[in-house]
Amino acid sequence: MTLLKKSKTSMPAIVAVALMALTIVGFSYAHWSDTLSLEGTVTTGKLCAEFEKGMESQKDPFGPFNDWTCDEGFGNIHQLTKNIGYTNITYETENHDNCPNIFKVDMVNVYPSYYEHIGFWVKNCGTIPWVLTKVTFNPGSVVITTPEYVTLDLNGDGKADIEIKWGDNFGIQTDPGKDFEISFQIHVLEPIPQDSVLSFTAAIEVINWNEYPLPP
């Protein structure tokens, strides 16, 4: 009896709580809604430059070809009557998606006044147009952004051992799949030591076309 009485007292309270809860829940379900979704994917392009094998040209490759010479400053370029030195050109690929990114120039048995003219082709192997922006020569960290004449001290004795005259194509836009030729002249100077192996590099940098020219 006591239990029945207690149940009679609790029932309204339970109902009230249930109604309140349903009201709250009901309110949240009560409105209509619609949702628009924006789903985005960004597929970035690829900026890629590569050397084109087989397109190179030079004056004095290995073989029965007489050497060339010139005066300091690239004057009086002319062919000699002997075949003493030569220049090998090879390509290498190093961490570059199988695109050749190293152009090797090996000058063999050369001597003061030896001269070589080399041309090579660079192709846009990516999907973004790019612009040739600068070339950095080492040793010496010599940076050029226009066709220029540079000298390099290869053995650190304070005297220039070779001089290089770099061709143009700075600032030219190259679209994907397109290519262009770069050429340079190289001349061995008097102070170069004999019976030596000396190295130099030129880093040829291209950037996405819309960022050129870079801020000073």
Place this chain on the structure above:
Amino acid sequence: MKMDTKKIAATFAVLMLALGIAGYAYAHWSDTLWLKGTVTTGKFGLQWTFDATLPSENTKPVYGPVANLTWKFVDDANGIHKGIVITLDNVYPCLNVTGHIDIKNIGTIPAGYVDSESNMTVNPDSAKEWVDIYEATPFGDITQIEPGEDAGYNFIIHFNEATLQGATATVEINLVFWNWNEITP
């Protein structure tokens, strides 16, 4: 307190500016192609060989040789003959010394002969009056020596009538070669 706020604002502005510049600089994509060059230079080197004789009449049947001839090579650090010192003792008028110089190109670059005349010194200078040097094969006749090849020169040293008694003279001749392409024909 107001000053601190200004400093913070200024610092923030500078920081934003720096980040902006850095952000711009890093914004572009780039790719780098490498040109790697090596220059292997040739070797330029010449080495002498030498021979000389006194005339047979210089040796008397009983007395033996009157004048004496000796020579020695002057070597560089690698043991290559770079010079020759010739010594003639007890010479006399009308003595003829005939000699042969052989110069071998031990390098990899052709050698072109430049000159010797301007590189000859006689000490004392007055000895030029009594020491005559004739180039039987003039040096200038052989203009170039290819790598591995050699060129020979014949010469005669003659002591003329003006030769002084009890005198000593030294003669130094430098044969000058350059890499062949530097010599204007």
